[in-house]
Amino acid sequence: MSLAPRNPTPAATRGRAAPMGPTAAAAGRGHPARRSSSSRLSSPSVADAHCDPCGLDLTAGGCSDRGMLPLLLLACSTPLPSISTIEPDSGPPGTTIVVTGNNLVEGTVVRLGRQELADLTVSPPDRVEGRVPEGIPAGTVDLVVVTPAGQRVSRSKAFEVTAAEEPDPCGSKERRMTHIPPTADVVKIDRWVTDDEVERSEIPTRDIQAVVYEQTERPGGGSCAAIWLQTKGSRVLFDAQADADLAQQAQKIANGLGKPLELAASTAP
Structure with missing residues (x-):
């Protein structure tokens, strides 16, 4: 008695290769196999x-x-930007910084940490000038240059922000005008140094920790009411007026910014 093979090949497939899947068939026709999504290059x-x-x-x-x-x-x-010099390498808010280098095109921005320099002026192709913004915390920060094309170059721990000397709120002739847009994302302060000279500072609302109200007696008589914006490590004068009570205004500002109102230790009850 003859024994049949254990795994006979069906007659319909004898003499032919096993059928190919779509990928294998594509490869057999000279087309490359499709890449899996996990092997694609990231953008x-x-x-x-x-x-x-x-x-x-x-x-x-x-x-x-x-x-x-x-x-x-x-x-x-666009050629990559570069930094040659940073002058000076330290100073309080308001200090003018000059950055020199190459390929510093119009529209380039300079940041100290997270904050952009105020009153930025670009002189292509090798110079950018601006001021240390008010409200920036004291400490050593990175300086970052970013072009409109998104190219960037940085210097690690390139600038030391020192503590600002607080002005006498009611003792100088300078005037301040403050603008709070409806979005309240940033507070803008115009400081009129003279009748013709003004410096604008911008403080991101996220960096403001509290609104501080202070009312003190002046050495020559009378009082001085001042509203400050407290940031990490420093405070910025918001408004001041001699012989006035600005407590209600300070409360409205704190409510508008969504920040707590604090009374300075020197404020009389």
Whole structure:
């Protein structure tokens, strides 16, 4: 008695190769197998982009995100900025900083930590000037230069912000005008040094810890009422008036900013 093979090959498939799946069939026709989504290249960052971010020709589909191509080409066509000098390397809020370097184009911004320099002036291609913003905490911070194309260069711990000397609220001739937009994202303070000279400062609301009201007796007689914005490590004069009571105004400001109102230790009950 003859024994049949244990695993006979069906007659319909004898002499033919096993059927191929879609991927294998595509490869057999000379087409590359499709990549899995996990192996795709991640989209490059414009800020970190170089002219060949994927190691391939951009026009040949080297990058997975074709929508990034115009931005990448813009970043590649603009030379990277550089920093040569930072003068001075320390100072209180209001200090003028001059940054020199290369490829500092119009629209470039300079930040100390998270805050941009106030009254920024760009003199392409090698100079940027601005003031240390009011309300910035004392301490050593990074200086960061960012171009409109998103390119950036930084110096770690490049500037030391020192504590500001507080003005005599009612003892100087300077005037202050304060603007709080409806969004309350930032408080803008115009400080009139003279009738023709004004300095504008901007303090992000997130950096304000409290509104402080202070009312003190003046050496020559009378009183001085002052409203301060307390930030980390310093406070900025918001408004002041001699022989006046600004307590209600201070409360309204605190409510508008969503900050607590505090009374200075020197304030008379």
